[in-house]
Amino acid sequence: xxxxxxxxxxxxxxxxxxxxxxxxxxxxxxxxxxxxxxxxxxxxxxxxxxxxxxxxxxxxxxxxxxxxxxxxxxxxxxxxxxxxxxxxxxxxxxxxxxxxxxxxxxxxxxxxxxxxxxxxxxxxxxxxxxxxxxxxxxxxxxxxxxxxxxxxxxxxxxxxxxxxxxxxxxxxxxxxxxxxxxxxxxxxxxxxxxxxxxxxxxxxxxxxxxxxxxxxxxxxxxxxxxxxxxxxxxxxxxxxxxxxxxxxxxxxxxxxxxxxxxxxxxxx
Amino acid sequence: xxxxxxxxxxxxxxxxxxxxxxxxxxxxxxxxxxxxxxxxxxxxxxxxxxxxxxxxxxxxxxxxxxxxxxxxxxxxxxxxxxxxxxxxxxxxxxxxxxxxxxxxxxxxxxxxxxxxxxxxxxxxxxxxxxxxxxxxxxxxxxxxxxxxxxxxxxxxxxxxxxxxxxxxxxxxxxxxxxxxxxxxxxxxxxxxxxxxxxxxxxxxxxxxxxxxxxxxxxxxxxxxxxxxxxxxxxxxxxxxxxxxxxxxxxxxxxxxxxxxxxxxxx
Ligand SMILES: Nc1ncnc2c1ncn2[C@@H]1O[C@H](COP(=O)(O)OP(=O)(O)OP(=O)(O)O)[C@@H](O)[C@H]1O
Ligand SMILES: [Mg+2]
Numbered sequence: 434x435x436x437x438x439x440x441x442x443x444x445x446x447x448x449x450x451x452x453x454x455x456x457x458x459x460x461x462x463x464x465x466x467x468x469x470x471x472x473x474x475x476x477x478x479x480x481x482x483x484x485x486x487x488x489x490x491x492x493x494x495x496x497x498x499x500x501x502x503x504x505x506x507x508x509x510x511x512x513x514x515x516x517x518x519x520x521x522x523x524x525x526x527x528x529x530x531x532x533x534x535x536x537x538x539x540x541x542x543x544x545x546x547x548x549x550x551x552x553x554x555x556x557x558x559x560x561x562x563x564x565x566x567x568x569x570x571x572x573x574x575x576x577x578x579x580x581x582x583x584x585x586x587x588x589x590x591x592x593x594x595x596x597x598x599x600x601x602x603x604x605x606x607x608x609x610x611x612x613x614x615x616x617x618x619x620x621x622x623x624x625x626x627x628x629x630x631x632x633x634x635x636x637x638x639x640x641x642x643x644x645x646x647x648x649x650x651x652x653x654x655x656x657x658x659x660x661x662x663x664x665x666x667x668x669x670x671x672x673x674x675x676x677x678x679x680x681x682x683x684x685x686x687x688x689x690x691x692x693x694x695x696x697x698x699x700x701x
Numbered sequence: 702x703x704x705x706x707x708x709x710x711x712x713x714x715x716x717x718x719x720x721x722x723x724x725x726x727x728x729x730x731x732x733x734x735x736x737x738x739x740x741x742x743x744x745x746x747x748x749x750x751x752x753x754x755x756x757x758x759x760x761x762x763x764x765x766x767x768x769x770x771x772x773x774x775x776x777x778x779x780x781x782x783x784x785x786x787x788x789x790x791x792x793x794x795x796x797x798x799x800x801x802x803x804x805x806x807x808x809x810x811x812x813x814x815x816x817x818x819x820x821x822x823x824x825x826x827x828x829x830x831x832x833x834x835x836x837x838x839x840x841x842x843x844x845x846x847x848x849x850x851x852x853x854x855x856x857x858x859x860x861x862x863x864x865x866x867x868x869x870x871x872x873x874x875x876x877x878x879x880x881x882x883x884x885x886x887x888x889x890x891x892x893x894x895x896x897x898x899x900x901x902x903x904x905x906x907x908x909x910x911x912x913x914x915x916x917x918x919x920x921x922x923x924x925x926x927x928x929x930x931x932x933x934x935x936x937x938x939x940x941x942x943x944x945x946x947x948x949x950x951x952x953x954x955x956x957x958x959x960x961x962x963x964x965x966x967x
Contacts, residue, residue, distance in 0.1 A: 482878055484874060484877070484878060507880075508880040508881070508882060509880065510880070511877075511878055511879065511880035512879065512880035513880075514878070516875065516878040518871065518875060520871055522871040522872045522874065522875035523872060523875070524872045524876075524889070524890060524893050524894070525872070525894075526893045526894065526896075526897075527893050535875075535876055535879060535881075535889055536879050537879075538876060538879050538880070538881035538885045538889055539879045539880025539881050539882075540880070543882065543884050543885055543888075546881075546885050546888060546889060547888060588875075591875075591879075595879055595880075
């Protein structure tokens, strides 16, 4: 259970990126966060694992208040929050296996990490996860030898390696072509529901968001201006999120071919 | 565009050109004064110098290699000095570099402290460090190793720190997001990115240090330079020339080995 209350973030240069956002995600639920560029989507999810330090408000994950944690406590909580990035953020020169095992760095001692001696159980689990994301046989490939879609699968496996209680996903598909994007997003949603954990997914592509999410949050200029089911995302909602004139453009550019597909997704 | 703003642009343009011309004249004046001061324009002395130089070169020919057996040990000393000195520099530079890189330093005070230390070490020439270490630990290669090593830290540490600062922050952030501590972030997120460049800089520095080690003997800090100054003192110019040729040959060999190593790192 993730409870966010009146979260604010003002950057050092005085820019108010978040102006009092509140959100409760009760259990396993895929939440898409949409909104125009600069609305504060990245800031929002990065506040949750404190890659960005919030200026005000509270964030509780399964009852633990995250905003008050010290270094040590913070690391303990980060261990259980998986994060997936737009540019995958793999360590390019290391192998797929080493990248996936990096998901356990918070859980093993420095000496174990130093010698790259991860417990056998971790190694076994990494093999399983790689098979699960469709990368069986790539364990010893270097990360920089993979395609974008494959790299994102490594990123997903790394996040799952953490045995996460929450998934934070920032534009997972923006660097991928539409077909790969769909399969990656489907995989993330599938895994989140398998694990029974909430996932917050920032996404530009409204069509994809409507198709895959159970709930949609609309951010605009640092405020949550929409919170509802995909079926409730209508013209009024979109113009509230993207501005009266801009939403058609946003929709057309990014969701063209998914628009009708989105309908199917909602019906099922 | 109005007439006045046009004139104003021309005026600033002209002023800029005058300033540039003035600066150039000043520079030429400084060069001329320096040249005069050290006697570059002293035609008579130069004229005398040319035949003296020719005579010296005549005295150097043919090179006298008869003492070659005595140079083997000093050459090995020189090589060992360059390897050990570089190793000391690299080992000390790694932790210093992480302190002197903005993105990994534990504290601002440590950042400025290590930056200043590195600058200082670069400022003191290795020959002067050689003199100091000869005074401290006595004649021989140990003084040379310490001088070469300590001076190298200044440059190797700075290059390492810059490499760390240029590391891609994205994967580092991803490692931090897994709950890894600072040491693990460096070991797993930073080091794999910077290692090839670290190796490249180290090998490059070794090539440089071999050249530096050949002259350490001039101040008594061991190596082939000691033989050189010995022969020079007894005016055995043909032997001096032979030693110079040997140094030249070994420098070429070391540079070749260094380039080959660095090519393999890429
Ligand atoms: N480190 C920072 N320092 C100052 N301002 C920042 C910083 N990071 C983000 N901002 C600003 O905060 C606002 C919100 O940025 P954020 O990256 O959260 O938006 P976003 O919705 O993720 O945008 P995009 O869709 O382009 O990724 C923007 O105006 C941005 O310029
Ligand atoms: Mg963003």
